[in-house]
Amino acid sequence: xxxxxxxxxxxxxxxxxxxxxxxxxxxxxxxxxxxxxxxxxxxxxxxxxxxxxxxxxxxxxxxxxxxxxxxxxxxxxxxxxxxxxxxxxxxxxxxxxxxxxxxxxxxxxxxxxxxxxxxxxxxxxxxxxxxxxxxxxxxxxxxxxxxxxxxxxxxxxxxxxxxxxxxxxxxxxxxxxxxxxxxxxxxxxxxxxxxxxxxxxxxxxxxxxxxxxxxxxxxxxxxxxxxxxxxxxxxxxxxxxxxxxxxxxxxxxxxxxxxxxxxxxxxxxxxxxxxxxxxxxxxxxxxxxxxxxxx
Amino acid sequence: xxxxxxxxxxxxxxxxxxxxxxxxxxxxxxxxxxxxxxxxxxxxxxxxxxxxxxxxxxxxxxxxxxxxxxxxxxxxxxxxxxxxxxxxxxxxxxxxxxxxxxxxxxxxxxxxxxxxxxxxxxxxxxxxxxxxxxxxxxxxxxxxxxxxxxxxxxxxxxxxxxxxxxxxxxxxxxxxxxxxxxxxxxxxxxxxxxxxxxxxxxxxxxxxxxxxxxxxxxxxxxxxxxxxxxxxxxxxxxxxxxxxxxxxxxxxxxxxxxxxxxxxxxxxxxxxxxxxxxxxxxxxxxxxxxxxxxxxxxxxxxxxxxxxxxxxx
Numbered sequence: 300x301x302x303x304x305x306x307x308x309x310x311x312x313x314x315x316x317x318x319x320x321x322x323x324x325x326x327x328x329x330x331x332x333x334x335x336x337x338x339x340x341x342x343x344x345x346x347x348x349x350x351x352x353x354x355x356x357x358x359x360x361x362x363x364x365x366x367x368x369x370x371x372x373x374x375x376x377x378x379x380x381x382x383x384x385x386x387x388x389x390x391x392x393x394x395x396x397x398x399x400x401x402x403x404x405x406x407x408x409x410x411x412x413x414x415x416x417x418x419x420x421x422x423x424x425x426x427x428x429x430x431x432x433x434x435x436x437x438x439x440x441x442x443x444x445x446x447x448x449x450x451x452x453x454x455x456x457x458x459x460x461x462x463x464x465x466x467x468x469x470x471x472x473x474x475x476x477x478x479x480x481x482x483x484x485x486x487x488x489x490x491x492x493x494x495x496x497x498x499x500x501x502x503x504x505x506x507x508x509x510x511x512x513x514x515x516x517x518x519x520x521x522x523x524x525x526x527x528x529x530x531x532x533x534x535x536x537x538x539x540x541x542x543x544x545x546x547x548x549x550x551x552x553x554x555x556x557x558x559x560x561x562x563x564x565x566x567x568x569x570x571x572x573x574x575x576x577x578x579x580x581x582x583x584x585x586x587x588x589x590x591x592x593x594x
Numbered sequence: 595x596x597x598x599x600x601x602x603x604x605x606x607x608x609x610x611x612x613x614x615x616x617x618x619x620x621x622x623x624x625x626x627x628x629x630x631x632x633x634x635x636x637x638x639x640x641x642x643x644x645x646x647x648x649x650x651x652x653x654x655x656x657x658x659x660x661x662x663x664x665x666x667x668x669x670x671x672x673x674x675x676x677x678x679x680x681x682x683x684x685x686x687x688x689x690x691x692x693x694x695x696x697x698x699x700x701x702x703x704x705x706x707x708x709x710x711x712x713x714x715x716x717x718x719x720x721x722x723x724x725x726x727x728x729x730x731x732x733x734x735x736x737x738x739x740x741x742x743x744x745x746x747x748x749x750x751x752x753x754x755x756x757x758x759x760x761x762x763x764x765x766x767x768x769x770x771x772x773x774x775x776x777x778x779x780x781x782x783x784x785x786x787x788x789x790x791x792x793x794x795x796x797x798x799x800x801x802x803x804x805x806x807x808x809x810x811x812x813x814x815x816x817x818x819x820x821x822x823x824x825x826x827x828x829x830x831x832x833x834x835x836x837x838x839x840x841x842x843x844x845x846x847x848x849x850x851x852x853x854x855x856x857x858x859x860x861x862x863x864x865x866x867x868x869x870x871x872x873x874x875x876x877x878x879x880x881x882x883x884x885x886x887x888x889x890x891x892x893x894x895x896x897x898x899x900x901x902x903x904x905x906x907x
Contacts, residue, residue: 445651459620
């Protein structure tokens, strides 16, 4: 298995993960995945810097999660984005699109060179995720709070069609302020959607500041539990933990949520826990500094 | 008096008929299935019916997820809540990705009556017509409702259908096929054109009959597809009759009247009178009392025709 992850950009003609095969957990594979995550972070910095606008903070916090998903857990075929049996990944926090684009490009959905077109006229890479433009993007997002409902619809469809695909939705913690998230949480538990997994990128920050000051979410685990979900908490930058949690979530007989404790801006010293970089591009000098740190 | 029939019943029965032919049809409701009549589908196909509870936002995005997975979802609620309560979900989850979701809102307009202003959908058409790519249909009777629902199922792309609570007189034969985007001339005439939709179509025909006796020869167009509006029929009316009256159970602002005025202003300016709701909310009352009080009767249409006829060049 380790070889499968060594050159992710070359995996396009085959399934990136094979159904029924347990996620890789040995040290070597995780080390390879960490290397992939580092590349995603470099792409994120480069493309947002090039675009001159975008959301680095929440993209960097999600980089390890997306790596675990796209390079070890999701069953998907980059050369066949509409493969009917694919697992569905929904980026509900649409402003983290650069992280998703980096993962998709590294998988081979489109050329890595295209990342530099982010936010430009005519580009397939819109400022927020747009399913009408980008191969591999399942849902248009950018207005927060809708992805878990959308994923619920996909999970219901999978069950009706007797397909065994799984649906995974990535939410922001600030996004959990939206009432619709909890409407969907209630519905997914009511419909007993064991094929649905939510991940909360719990970096603790939202645009106006810390969650606890802006709108306290705590205790987040108890909220999900009360809604009927299996709750798994992990370090969202520990790929081994993430893969273990995804495996546990797959086995649950109820919808499962992984609360991934992350650091906004993770990997770039001056962006870490700095809310100013929620939606601000780095300057050319900052890009240079960030890439040095991510070398 | 022509026979009357319920548009909601026609919707529910047509859903069952479509559901039998197409296993991909799924239906969603938000705790109003017995009022929207999606309950008929729920009884017939329980595994393909999803009651989302009192959560219209969630319902709309779930419907979008189902559509993105190859299903053909119909989602229903009252017109005050759909699209009012879930406008951003309709925009972000359906309109922008152009997903194949059918929204059928019942209880449109003030003819809902006694429930009062909270339940009078008077802005729904302005909201939904503002969304690029949406097809918007307001049937005039039960027969047209059944045909419009079939046409919506066959159409690729988002559709909104607005029905009213009340039974309406039957103005169409049952078998008449429905063409999205085509106005139907219910009566031909050369002096003034009355363009109406929904509950206002029957009174428009009555007004035309009254006016004929006075020597005013009215054309009556049923503009059941509000969007995309039949531009050719509107311009032909402007050219051939030289004056127009629009009639709708909706605010004057942002509905049929606004669209007709925009079209004619650009290509063929003619005098227009607008029969619709003024910039205010209604209160409780019977449907008949409210339609009378707010100027949505055949007499109001006839008065508007006399007025616009006097303004013709």
